[in-house]
Amino acid sequence: MKAYAGKPLDDKDLEEARTWGERLQVPEYERLLDLLRHAPFSKEQKAELQRWSSLYAVRLEESAGLDVVYDGEQQRTEMYDWAVSHANGFERRGSVRAFDNKYYSKAAVVGPISLGSPFHNAEFSYLTSVAEAELKIPVTGAYTIADWSFDERNRTPENLLQPAAERSRERKAARRDFVLEVARNLIRPNLEALITLGARWIQVDEPGRQPRRTSSISSSTASTPASRASTRCSRPTCASLITTCSFRRSSAWSTASSSRSASPITTAASWEHPTRRVRATR
Amino acid sequence: MDAIGVDLVQTDVKALGSGWNKGLVAGVINGRSSILESPKDLVDVARHLADTVAPRNLYLSSNCELGYLPTVVAEQKVQRLGEAARKVKELVSV
Numbered sequence: 001m002k003a004y005a006g007k008p009l010d011d012k013d014l015e016e017a018r019t020w021g022e023r024l025q026v027p028e029y030e031r032l033l034d035l036l037r038h039a040p041f042s043k044e045q046k047a048e049l050q051r052w053s054s055l056y057a058v059r060l061e062e063s064a065g066l067d068v069v070y071d072g073e074q075q076r077t078e079m080y081d082w083a084v085s086h087a088n089g090f091e092r093r094g095s096v097r098a099f100d101n102k103y104y105s106k107a108a109v110v111g112p113i114s115l116g117s118p119f120h121n122a123e124f125s126y127l128t129s130v131a132e133a134e135l136k137i138p139v140t141g142a143y144t145i146a147d148w149s150f151d152e153r154n155r156t157p158e159n160l161l162q163p164a165a166e167r168s169r170e171r172k173a174a175r176r177d178f179v180l181e182v183a184r185n186l187i188r189p190n191l192e193a194l195i196t197l198g199a200r201w202i203q204v205d206e207p208g209r210q211p212r213r214t215s216s217i218s219s220s221t222a223s224t225p226a227s228r229a230s231t232r233c234s235r236p237t238c239a240s241l242i243t244t245c246s247f248r249r250s251s252a253w254s255t256a257s258s259s260r261s262a263s264p265i266t267t268a269a270s271w272e273h274p275t276r277r278v279r280a281t282r
Numbered sequence: 283m284d285a286i287g288v289d290l291v292q293t294d295v296k297a298l299g300s301g302w303n304k305g306l307v308a309g310v311i312n313g314r315s316s317i318l319e320s321p322k323d324l325v326d327v328a329r330h331l332a333d334t335v336a337p338r339n340l341y342l343s344s345n346c347e348l349g350y351l352p353t354v355v356a357e358q359k360v361q362r363l364g365e366a367a368r369k370v371k372e373l374v375s376v
Contacts, residue, residue, distance in 0.1 A: 159323065160290045165294065
């Protein structure tokens with residue numbers, strides 16, 4: 001992070017890169033040390049630093065014994081910005097508060113939404129070339145993209161003298177249209193591109209989803225071969241539920257345990273469902 | 283307590299009743315939307331509240347803090363709020 005941000009590195013930083021490279025048995029990590037000694041970095045060198053960061057993260061998870069791994073989005077700006085940056089139909093509106101003193105650059109949808117270019121292909125291709133374990137690719141879901149954006153397609157402000165229930169229905173209808181358009185025209189073609197490249201595990205992250213009844217959470221994950229639901233506070237006004245749905249592109253998902261291990265349950269955490277196995281990944 | 287604040291983006295104006303003996307802080311600027319309110323619409327809402335709810339004092343405000351808006355949008359909304367307030371004051375003084 002320091003190197004990518006252009007901050008000066010000291011011997012302690014280099015020693016940390018060396019120690020972890022050795023501990024995780026990162027192939028040729030000495031090349032990273034050599035690169036780190038040549039600041040300031042060009043654009044291409046920064047991209048190389050990102051790839052090293054991905055490699056270290058993947059090796060960390062592999063060395064911990066996880067069967068399905070990922071690099072922690074080392075090569076993305078952040079989960080919202082990265083998706084919107086590769087979409088048509090959005091315009092930047094500036095920095096806004098997310099929660100506490102945390103801010104993010106928020107965009108507004110102003111026109112038809114479409115995929116500018118597949119935005120996880122390069123990352124997936126690189127990770128495929130270095131990962132020994134199976135890969136899981138997290139993608140930001142349509143609901144979150146919509147929830148974290150302004151909708152400026154209809155620029156008419158609400159008439160506050162109109163009944164609140166009517167205005168609420170109109171807001172919900174507009175939100176539904178927005179979410180579905182993101183899902184159809186941005187997320188889906190991006191996932192299809194990933195699947196074409198051979199992605200087998202795709203995790204749709206929806207931290208923008210508001211907490212609802214437990215039953216609705218169950219129903220949203222019931223049709224997925226593997227799922228994970230966790231909670232954490234991510235919004236200023238209420239604790240937000242992060243529901244993460246992972247799915248494998250395989251009809252024989254019940255045999256999903258890695259061929260690298262003899263154990264049917266091989267990840268860091270796992271639990272049994274009466275009729276099927278649910279596996280936890282990072 | 284001198285006044286009660288109400289988010290009018292989420293609240294039906296009819297639910298406010300009438301004949302208040304307290305002030306009303308009316309949240310008429312939507313701090314969650316980047317769409318700019320029209321000063322004329324804000325004046326219309328203020329007049330409606332003054333006529334029907336008839337609070338002891340009427341204050342025009344945003345329905346939440348404006349930190350969830352980009353600074354430039356928040357500034358424009360505050361400008362429009364001020365413009366609406368000036369017009370309402372003119373109407374009251376006539």
